[in-house]
Amino acid sequence: MKKGARKVISFALTLSIVGGFGSTLSFAAENSNSTNVNKVTVTFHGDSTNSKGFTWYTSLDSKHSDVQVVKKTGAKKPNFKNKPLLFSGNHTVSTNSQGEYVHKVVATGLKADTEYYYRVGDVSLNKWSEVGSFTTAPKKGAFTFIDLADTQAKAEDEAVLSSQTIAKALDTVPNAEFVIHNGDIVDNGVKEEQWNWLLGHSQKSLLNTTIVPSAGNHEDENYAFIDHFNLDVPKKSATKTGAYYSYDYSDAHFVVLNSNEDSEKYANFSEDQINWLKKDVKAAKANGAKWVIVNIHKGPYTTSNHATDDDIIGPNGVRNQVAPLMAELDIDFVLQGHDHIYARTKPIKSDGSASQAEKIKETKKGQTIEYTVNPEGSIYLIPATAGPKVYYKNQNSVLGEAYYNLFEVADENHAAIYGPDPSDSRRPVRGQIQNFVGITINKNKLTAVTYEIDQNKNYAKPYIIDQFGIIKK
Numbered sequence: 284m285k286k287g288a289r290k291v292i293s294f295a296l297t298l299s300i301v302g303g304f305g306s307t308l309s310f311a312a313e314n315s316n317s318t319n320v321n322k323v324t325v326t327f328h329g330d331s332t333n334s335k336g337f338t339w340y341t342s343l344d345s346k347h348s349d350v351q352v353v354k355k356t357g358a359k360k361p362n363f364k365n366k367p368l369l370f371s372g373n374h375t376v377s378t379n380s381q382g383e384y385v386h387k388v389v390a391t392g393l394k395a396d397t398e399y400y401y402r403v404g405d406v407s408l409n410k411w412s413e414v415g416s417f418t419t420a421p422k423k424g425a426f427t428f429i430d431l432a433d434t435q436a437k438a439e440d441e442a443v444l445s446s447q448t449i450a451k452a453l454d455t456v457p458n459a460e461f462v463i464h465n466g467d468i469v470d471n472g473v474k475e476e477q478w479n480w481l482l483g484h485s486q487k488s489l490l491n492t493t494i495v496p497s498a499g500n501h502e503d504e505n506y507a508f509i510d511h512f513n514l515d516v517p518k519k520s521a522t523k524t525g526a527y528y529s530y531d532y533s534d535a536h537f538v539v540l541n542s543n544e545d546s547e548k549y550a551n552f553s554e555d556q557i558n559w560l561k562k563d564v565k566a567a568k569a570n571g572a573k574w575v576i577v578n579i580h581k582g583p584y585t586t587s588n589h590a591t592d593d594d595i596i597g598p599n600g601v602r603n604q605v606a607p608l609m610a611e612l613d614i615d616f617v618l619q620g621h622d623h624i625y626a627r628t629k630p631i632k633s634d635g636s637a638s639q640a641e642k643i644k645e646t647k648k649g650q651t652i653e654y655t656v657n658p659e660g661s662i663y664l665i666p667a668t669a670g671p672k673v674y675y676k677n678q679n680s681v682l683g684e685a686y687y688n689l690f691e692v693a694d695e696n697h698a699a700i701y702g703p704d705p706s707d708s709r710r711p712v713r714g715q716i717q718n719f720v721g722i723t724i725n726k727n728k729l730t731a732v733t734y735e736i737d738q739n740k741n742y743a744k745p746y747i748i749d750q751f752g753i754i755k756k
Contacts (some may be wrong), residue, residue: 311450320404320412322482325493327461328515329532331420333397335493336349336513337388339403339412340377348372348408350385352399361400361414368393369406378506380475387513396421415490418460425725427458428495428532428640431669431718432465432580432620434481435501441671442480442716447743448669448717448736449488455734455745456721459531462492465620466542466580472507482511495539498525499580499620503543517559527556533576535724536567541576542581542601549604550594554671558613559710564612573755574724575614577661579605582619584663586626586693587674590680607633609661614754617663617727619690624673625667625718625733627692627751630658637689643754652730654752662753666733667718673698673711692749697735713741718748729753 319342328336337350351367372388386403393399398418404411415636420426429452434445453459482489498508502525508524516526524543529536538560543554564575582601583595595601609617610633629637638659645652655662667673676695687693698711705712717736722729733749 292595295752306461315373318733320410321486322345322402322478322511323412323415323486324489324512325417326416326512326514327493327495327532328389328513329391329500331530331532332422333393334389334391335393335417335419336515337372337386337401337403338388338513339386340380340383341374341405341410343376343384343388345386345405345406345408345410346374346386346661347407348374348388348403350388350390350401350403351406351411352390352392352401355398355400355416359503361737363374363400363402369499377431377475378499379473383475385510387514393419395419396424413486413490414682416724417491417493420460423533425721425723426460426533426535427456427721429453429456429459429462430465430618430664430666430722431462432618432666433467433499433623433668434464434670435470435499435672436477436670437470438481439480442477443484444714444717445481445670446484446488449485449717451736451745452669452719452721452734453488453492455719460493461495461722463495463537463578463618465578465618466497467501467620468499468508468511470498471500473505474719494655495537495538495578497545497578497580497620498541505687519557520559521553524628527559531567531570531572532574532682533724534726535576536564536572537576537578538563539578540580548599548738549601550597550599551601552605557608560608561612564614568613573727574616574729575612576616576618576748577609577614580620582617582621582663582665584617584626584628584631584689585619585622585624585665586687586690587622587624587677587696588678589622590686602635604636606631606661610659614661615658615755617661619663619665622665623672624665624676624696625669625692625735625749626665626690626751627696628663628690630655630660630662632660651730652749652750652752654728654754656729656754657756658753664720664731666720667696669717669719671714673713673716674701675711677711691751697737700737701739719745727755 326336365640374384436442525541527541542551581605641656673717734745
């Protein structure tokens with residue numbers, strides 16, 4: 284791995300931030316003579332029913348990479364003194380923060396659908412992180428996850444805002460077993476300070492969930508993305524600009540693409556990646572996957588600025604070259620980022636047209652959800668942003684009415700009512716509206732509930748703005 288030249292100076296720091304629903308989260312960075320275990324993330328790595336990947340950072344005095352795991356019992360506090368499972372891995376100097384080690388470990392041989400406590404650190408120094416928890420995937424059955432995007436913050440106060448969205452999402456959807464992030468986690472990936480902000484302020488949340496990250500174009504340089512996550516990437520695949528990978532969860536297969544690659548045939552994607560995608564999805568279906576969900580940061584069907592970018596609408600653009608593959612591969616649902624506005628499509632066929640599908644409505648507890656039944660084509664969703672930056676709806680005439688007719692929801696950004704941003708009138712004012720989506724898959728039914736946070740209303744508590752679903756008979 285190539286090494287960058289950036290350095291981060293460690294310093295004592297204690298911060299208190301407002302979390303979901305007014306609760307207070309705290310994280311304390313230890314002083315410089317400690318190992319300063321920080322930026323802990325938990326990811327899928329290998330079989331989701333029996334393994335987990337861990338990544339964390341320390342100062343250079345920590346030479347060992349260890350994870351202790353104990354099964355949750357009736358005890359209120361985990362006991363790590365009574366023969367915990369111990370897993371060890373390796374460490375390297377951080378590519379973009381030469382004063383820190385990056386530690387990575389994979390825990391294997393765990394039991395399916397089981398809750399565990401863990402801590403990461405250095406067993407030889409007896410220096411550990413705060414205790415976190417995770418639950419391994421069930422072999423079958425219903426499950427729920429959260430989808431959000433673009434937490435990117437260009438200042439620490441904006442990173443606090445993004446961390447609050449993550450905390451509120453987990454409070455609002457408490458049974459979510461993992462969080463999918465559609466990319467642009469930070470604003471400049473080679474600035475380690477920004478990872479300190481986002482992962483630091485979100486540490487309590489991230490200690491207790493599994494994150495499924497997608498590389499955005501704001502973390503596309505110098506291994507900035509892969510350094511922070513322990514992912515099971517295909518052998519010999521490139522990771523300098525991000526990573527692509529997949530995993531199974533219950534009877535669903537998830538594919539995370541890296542839209543920071545490029546080739547003559549495919550804007551934003553290498554031919555190797557597209558070939559891998561085709562083989563991976565076909566293998567998943569052969570193995571019995573009932574649902575296939577794909578994550579693309581630079582997605583083909585959006586309603587804001589990037590909808591008319593050359594890498595989207597050009598001859599080798601994503602809409603012309605990659606989107607048809609989604610329908611041909613029978614992808615059910617495509618999660619996107621990059622365009623900082625909320626929108627979702629009708630089922631899009633391989634020829635780029637929207638198919639007509641039967642719809643049914645179900646009402647529970649006063650809430651009505653409309654389901655698309657056996658859609659022909661893939662449904663695309665962009666969940667707007669979980670962070671500060673938002674975009675207006677694209678008014679470029681090149682899109683036209685026919686394009687917007689492909690969408691079920693194609694509204695103006697809800698932040699537009701607060702006027703233009705003082706520093707950039709091309710965009711609505713920053714920081715007023717955030718969004719996230721709770722998604723449940725239960726046998727032949729996918730249900731999605733979209734939440735919005737308005738910093739000026741309802742004490743900034745999340746409220747529902749959209750509900751929809753897919754039924755496969």
